[in-house]
Amino acid sequence: MAPREAPALRVAEAQETVLNAVRPIGTETIDLVSALWRVLAEDVVAIRSIPPADNSAMDGYAVRIADVAAATPERPVILPVSEVVPAGKRARAPLEPGHAVKIMTGAPMPEGADTVVRVEHTDGGTERVTIERAPEPGENVRRAGEDIEAGDVVLAAGTLLRPAELGLLASVNRPRVLVTVRPRVAILATGDEVADLGHPDAALEDRVLDANSYSLAGQVLEAGGVPLLLGVARDDRRVIGERIEAGLRADVLVTSGGVSVGDYDYVREVLDRLGLERLFWKVMIRPGGPLAFGLLGGRPVFCLPGNPVASMVTAELFLRPALRKMLGHPNVARETVVATLTEPISARKGYRTFVRAVLRRERGERIVSSTGPQGSGILRSMSRANALIVVPEDVERYEAGARVEVMRLE
Amino acid sequence: MAPREAPALRVAEAQETVLNAVRPIGTETIDLVSALWRVLAEDVVAIRSIPPADNSAMDGYAVRIADVAAATPERPVILPVSEVVPAGKRARAPLEPGHAVKIMTGAPMPEGADTVVRVEHTDGGTERVTIERAPEPGENVRRAGEDIEAGDVVLAAGTLLRPAELGLLASVNRPRVLVTVRPRVAILATGDEVADLGHPDAALEDRVLDANSYSLAGQVLEAGGVPLLLGVARDDRRVIGERIEAGLRADVLVTSGGVSVGDYDYVREVLDRLGLERLFWKVMIRPGGPLAFGLLGGRPVFCLPGNPVASMVTAELFLRPALRKMLGHPNVARETVVATLTEPISARKGYRTFVRAVLRRERGERIVSSTGPQGSGILRSMSRANALIVVPEDVERYEAGARVEVMRLE
Numbered sequence: 001m002a003p004r005e006a007p008a009l010r011v012a013e014a015q016e017t018v019l020n021a022v023r024p025i026g027t028e029t030i031d032l033v034s035a036l037w038r039v040l041a042e043d044v045v046a047i048r049s050i051p052p053a054d055n056s057a058m059d060g061y062a063v064r065i066a067d068v069a070a071a072t073p074e075r076p077v078i079l080p081v082s083e084v085v086p087a088g089k090r091a092r093a094p095l096e097p098g099h100a101v102k103i104m105t106g107a108p109m110p111e112g113a114d115t116v117v118r119v120e121h122t123d124g125g126t127e128r129v130t131i132e133r134a135p136e137p138g139e140n141v142r143r144a145g146e147d148i149e150a151g152d153v154v155l156a157a158g159t160l161l162r163p164a165e166l167g168l169l170a171s172v173n174r175p176r177v178l179v180t181v182r183p184r185v186a187i188l189a190t191g192d193e194v195a196d197l198g199h200p201d202a203a204l205e206d207r208v209l210d211a212n213s214y215s216l217a218g219q220v221l222e223a224g225g226v227p228l229l230l231g232v233a234r235d236d237r238r239v240i241g242e243r244i245e246a247g248l249r250a251d252v253l254v255t256s257g258g259v260s261v262g263d264y265d266y267v268r269e270v271l272d273r274l275g276l277e278r279l280f281w282k283v284m285i286r287p288g289g290p291l292a293f294g295l296l297g298g299r300p301v302f303c304l305p306g307n308p309v310a311s312m313v314t315a316e317l318f319l320r321p322a323l324r325k326m327l328g329h330p331n332v333a334r335e336t337v338v339a340t341l342t343e344p345i346s347a348r349k350g351y352r353t354f355v356r357a358v359l360r361r362e363r364g365e366r367i368v369s370s371t372g373p374q375g376s377g378i379l380r381s382m383s384r385a386n387a388l389i390v391v392p393e394d395v396e397r398y399e400a401g402a403r404v405e406v407m408r409l410e
Numbered sequence: 411m412a413p414r415e416a417p418a419l420r421v422a423e424a425q426e427t428v429l430n431a432v433r434p435i436g437t438e439t440i441d442l443v444s445a446l447w448r449v450l451a452e453d454v455v456a457i458r459s460i461p462p463a464d465n466s467a468m469d470g471y472a473v474r475i476a477d478v479a480a481a482t483p484e485r486p487v488i489l490p491v492s493e494v495v496p497a498g499k500r501a502r503a504p505l506e507p508g509h510a511v512k513i514m515t516g517a518p519m520p521e522g523a524d525t526v527v528r529v530e531h532t533d534g535g536t537e538r539v540t541i542e543r544a545p546e547p548g549e550n551v552r553r554a555g556e557d558i559e560a561g562d563v564v565l566a567a568g569t570l571l572r573p574a575e576l577g578l579l580a581s582v583n584r585p586r587v588l589v590t591v592r593p594r595v596a597i598l599a600t601g602d603e604v605a606d607l608g609h610p611d612a613a614l615e616d617r618v619l620d621a622n623s624y625s626l627a628g629q630v631l632e633a634g635g636v637p638l639l640l641g642v643a644r645d646d647r648r649v650i651g652e653r654i655e656a657g658l659r660a661d662v663l664v665t666s667g668g669v670s671v672g673d674y675d676y677v678r679e680v681l682d683r684l685g686l687e688r689l690f691w692k693v694m695i696r697p698g699g700p701l702a703f704g705l706l707g708g709r710p711v712f713c714l715p716g717n718p719v720a721s722m723v724t725a726e727l728f729l730r731p732a733l734r735k736m737l738g739h740p741n742v743a744r745e746t747v748v749a750t751l752t753e754p755i756s757a758r759k760g761y762r763t764f765v766r767a768v769l770r771r772e773r774g775e776r777i778v779s780s781t782g783p784q785g786s787g788i789l790r791s792m793s794r795a796n797a798l799i800v801v802p803e804d805v806e807r808y809e810a811g812a813r814v815e816v817m818r819l820e
Contacts, residue, residue, distance in 0.1 A: 032607070033637065036628045052615045086602060086645070105716065106603035106618055147790055155793070162820070163628030164792040167621035167718055171789055175607040192496060193516035197442070197585040205462045208516055211577035218446045218573030227443065235496075306515065308577055338774060364748060379581055380557055382574040383565070410572070 008282040010393060011352040015318060017279050018293055019332070022300050022322045025251050026181040032166055037224065038179035039328045040159045046152045046172045049145035054109040058140040061100040061122060061129055062091075062113035065137040071117075076132045083110070084126050100129050109141060116140035148172065160330055180328045185220045185319075186247030188230040189213045190240060190267055191257040191306055196232045211379060212256040212304075212311045219315045223323040225252070237266045244270050248299060251326070254319060257306025267303060268292070276301060284393065286353040287313055308379045313354050313388065316409070334407050336390070339366035341402045347391040356385035359406050368406050386410050418692040420803060421762040425728060427689050428703055429742070432710050432732045435661050436591040442576055447634065448589035449738045450569045456562045456582045459555035464519040468550040471510040471532060471539050472501075472523035475547040481527075483542045490538050493520070510539050519551060526550035558582065570740055590738045595630045595729075596657030598640040599623045600650060600677055601667040601716055606642045621789060622666040622714075622721045629725045633733040635662070651680045658684075658709060661736070664729060667716025677713060678702070686711060694803065696763040697723055718789045723764050723798065726819070744817050746800070749776035751812045757801040766795035769816050778816050796820055 009017065027041040056062065063079065071077040079100040085091050091101050091110035100117070101110045109116075118140060121133035148154055154172050155165055161179070169177055189210045195201040196210050210232050217227035228250050233243040244267070247253040255267050271294070278294040285291065289305035291314050302319050304311045316334070324332040339359055347353035356371045368389055371381040390405040391398065398404055419427065437451040466472065473489065481487040489510040495501050501511050501520035510527070511520045519526075528550060531543040558564055564582050565575055571589070579587055599620045605611040606620050620642050627637035638660050643653045654677070657663040665677050681704070688704040695701065699715035701724050712729050714721045726744070734742040749769055757763035766781045778799055781791040800815040801808065808814055 032624050033627045033631075033639070036631050051618065089602070104603065106601070108615070154790075161628075162793075163625045163632060164722060164789065164795070166628040167625030167722065168789050168793050170607055170624040171619050171621040171718070173607055173612050173619050191516070192499070193514070197580055197583055202583050205518070208461065209581050209583050211581040214442050214580035215573045215577030217443045218571075218576040221443075221446050222573060229443070308581065312574060312577065379574065379578050380564075383572075383578050385574070 008284050009280045011283060011285050011317065014280055014283045014285075014291075014293070015321060018300070018318050018322050019325055021279060021293075021295055022325050024180055024328045025183055025326055027178050028181050029176050029178050031176050032169055032174065035161050035169075035177050035179055036163070036166060038161050038182075039330070040155055040161060040165075040177060041157055041180045041328065042178040043153045043157050044155045044169060044172065044174060044177070046148045046150055046154050049150045050148040050171055051142050051144055051146060053144050055142050056103045056105055056107050056109065056116045056140060057142045058116055058118045059105050060103065060116045060118045060140060061131070062095060062103050062110050063100050063115055063117055063131075064095065064097060064113060065115040065135070067098055067100075068115070068117060068131050069134050071131045071134045073132045076130045078128055078130050080128050081126055085110075100131075102126060102129070114138060114141070158328055158330060180326075183225045183251040183323055183326045184228055185225045185252040185254055185323070186228045186230050186250035187213050187216050187220070188243050188247055188253070188255045189232045189257060189306075190235065190255060190265075191232070192235045194232050194257060194306070199232075211308045212306065215308065215312050215379075215382075216254060216256065216304075216315055216319075219312065219320060220323065223320040224327045224329060225323045235266060237269065240266045241270045241273075244274065248274075248296065251299060252319075252323070253296070253299060253301045254304060254315070255302070256304045256311045271296065271301065271303070283314075284351045285314065285317070286348055286351045288351070291318075293318065309356070309382050312382055316388070316407075317354070334409070336405055336407045337366060338403050339368035339406045341389070341398055341400060341404050342367060342369040344397060344399050345370055345389065345391065346397045347395060349396045350393055352393050353391040354407075355389040355391065356381045357387045357389045357406065358385060359387035359408065366406075368404065418694050419690045421693060421695050421727065424690055424693045424701075424703070425731060428710070428728050428732050429735055431689060431703075431705055432735050434590055434738045435593055435736055437588050438591050439586050439588050441586050442579055442584065445571050445579075445587050445589055446573070446576060448571050448592075449740070450565055450571055450575075450587060451567055451590045451738065452588040453563045453567050454565045454579060454582065454584060454587070456558045456560055456564050459560045460558040460581055461552050461554055461556060463554050465552050466513045466515055466517050466519065466526045466550060467552045468526055468528045469515050470513065470526045470528045470550060471541070472505060472513050472520050472526055473510045473541075474505065474507060474523060475525045475545070477508055478525070478527060478541050479544050481541045481544045487541045488538055489541065491536055494536050495520075510541075512536060512539070524548060524551070568738055568740060590736075593635045593661040593733055593736045594638055595635045595662040595664055595733070596638045596640050596660035597623050597626050597630070598653050598657055598663070598665045599642045599667060599716075600645065600665060600675075601642070602645045604642050604667060604716070609642075621718045622716065625718065625722050625789075625792075626664060626666065626714075626725055626729075629722065629730060630733065633730040634737045634739060635733045645676060647676045647679065650676045651683075654680050654684065658706065661709060662729075662733070663706070663709060663711045664714060664725070665712070666714045666721045681706065681711065681713070693724075694761045695724065695727070696758055696761045698761070701728075703728065719766070719792050722792055726798070726817075727764070744819070746815055746817045747776060748813050749778035749816045751799070751808055751814050752777060752779040752810060754807060754809050755780055755799065755801065756807045757805060759806045760803055762803050763801040764817070765799040765801065766791045767797045767799045767816065768795060769797035769818065776816075778814065
């Protein structure tokens with residue numbers, strides 16, 4: 001058995017250790033549609049105002065308010081139409097007093113005009129127009145710079161790009177933007193008892209299929225990373241060494257299984273040989289099991305438990321925040337809320353326990369229930385869960401009705 | 411001006427009309443990692459139980475409970491180790507009474523053994539083992555079928571595939587799965603006043619840049635569809651006709667701009683000529699403007715307003731639920747919650763109004779504020795927003811402190 005120098009950390013300390021050890025890995029320029037859900041890596045400055053000039057917010061007639069202020073359905077105002085301006089064009093001449101210019105939504109206001117009468121409040125005429133309703137002064141005019149002033153920082157570095165931000169970037173003529181690079185995350189499953197999907201060994205009764213590589217790949221994608229599946233390495237010093245070295249081409253390495261106290265676990269040995277700077281090797285977490293983190297050539301290395309649920313829970317708590325920080329993401333942590341527990345739950349003192357749970361709303365109140373058996377091999381409970389109940393280290397039992405902290409998984 | 415036969419629908423009626431008109435478009439088989447966030451289109455049945463046989467949940471010693479029940483640190487029980495079973499192997503012989511078999515996590519239980527003593531509660535011996543703590547009967551044993559029984563439907567058609575579901579599908583040896591097809595959504599911007607990003611016209615002062623194609627592309631991706639950008643068509647019967655016909659190669663067509671009462675709008679004319687079955691042409695919504703929906707050869711066609719914010723809001727309310735239904739997604743609608751309003755807001759009676767807003771939490775309570783000026787061209791307010799306040803048709807004003815319905819956008 002390998003020596004065990006490092007003390008076990010509490011979850012919060014271990015999370016802090018991970019976040020302190022990782023940093024953004026770089027930036028790249030990509031096209032705007034591909035930038036959805038990416039994190040902006042530059043301050044985007046507007047090179048001109050939006051709108052660039054006062055323009056019409058409606059299809060209608062540009063007028064001077066003084067000429068139409070008295071219009072009513074009973075006593076409409078009739079004005080000669082001096083010009084009809086199509087969309088994308090501008091009036092050739094300034095608006096003379098006592099005249100109207102027919103314009104389209106978005107057209108620049110003719111010089112001298114201050115207000116737009118909506119076409120619905122007129123007869124729509126092109127030679128002369130009958131105006132049946134007086135607008136407010138300045139009504140239906142969008143002012144130059146109303147949305148964005150030239151020189152404004154439209155979006156700052158660190159902004160998450162959602163659909164509205166893509167539109168905003170388009171509106172300042174940015175077909176490509178600088179964003180942070182998505183970390184590539186190599187995922188290695190280990191263990192002679194684990195078989196890869198579709199492998200002939202998968203049919204053997206004493207093998208379990210490699211669920212972890214796939215749930216971890218999903219978690220990596222969800223966090224914004226790019227998963228690279230290295231497959232399953234059997235418990236063999238040479239095979240594990242080769243796979244881990246292959247994994248070091250990525251930005252992050254994640255292993256699952258193979259760091260227990262078992263005699264046949266070579267992951268730790270290989271990582272030590274390669275020069276892993278160990279930052280922790282054990283965390284007081286349930287479900288957990290062996291859980292290690294360190295740096296290898298500056299690259300974060302996570303050794304997660306082989307148990308499928310423990311692998312997912314520890315990836316949520318340690319891998320996801322790390323990837324978010326590497327992305328410069330504004331939200332590193334999952335949202336937590338307070339909810340009322342429907343049943344008692346027990347936990348082991350000294351450990352922070354995460355109970356798979358269903359969070360729902362009943363008559364405006366948040367209610368949370370465990371998904372049932374928490375035997376840590378039961379992946380189905382993770383599938384039913386939309387949240388994790390967080391039981392702090394000093395709590396051994398919550399009664400039904402307790403107000404508890406819940407981490408949302410969606 | 412074109413005739414306007416159809417009456418204006420209320421938002422709820424229009425949403426129902428859209429949902430009744432669309433249906434899932436098909437299924438495809440894809441690899442498991444690519445299936446994240448897709449919707450399963452088959453019932454997945456387990457062909458064998460998981461675990462396939464009783465096995466050890468820990469590294470330790472398989473024993474009969476009767477032999478170790480009396481073990482304490484002061485009076486340990488010492489048993490001969492009849493076999494050491496590596497991971498991925500099984501014991502060669504049944505466990506004789508009064509003996510122990512050293513096994514690894516995941517190894518099948520030897521015949522005759524009923525309990526596992528964790529290695530931490532022993533001296534780890536391989537010839538004989540000193541056991542210092544009595545386990546509970548059956549402790550540390552995972553039962554055959556504990557997670558999944560052969561023949562169980564592991565996941566039903568219609569399930570959204572999250573990371574846990576990928577793991578679950580892997581655990582039943584499904585490297586590929588049948589999922590619903592992502593609708594391809596052709597997006598066309600129209601209007602002589604609109605210029606495409608990077609186009610020489612983009613520099614002209616009287617042009618606005620095409621923000622809508624990009625915000626809509628983001629919304630389509632977010633809803634689960636695949637955007638196809640058709641670019642900007644100028645207000646020309648022939649050009650618009652060609653682009654719309656190109657767009658009909660997709661599963662859904664979305665236009666923005668070009669269905670107002672303006673004289674230069676050809677979108678409606680072209681769609682009518684192609685045989686659009688109009689289902690509605692006007693909706694009582696703010697921000698809105700002209701908003702149409704129909705079917706062309708069974709294909710949903712959405713004509714959204716040209717105003718960038720109105721385009722986003724109407725896409726949220728009509729396009730997104732349609733795409734979700736086409737995907738067979740379990741959640742067609744956005745989550746709505748109730749929150750306390752921080753300031754008065756006014757709305758136009760008869761219209762359902764959606765106010766861009768910031769939803770936040772203060773001392774456990776949900777608080778919502780408008781993002782400020784709601785001038786419908788102000789895309790920046792959409793970028794600041796994480797929610798929309800819903801003002802029903804019969805409300806003209808909410809006072810500060812009112813409890814209001816809020817649609818979350820994230």
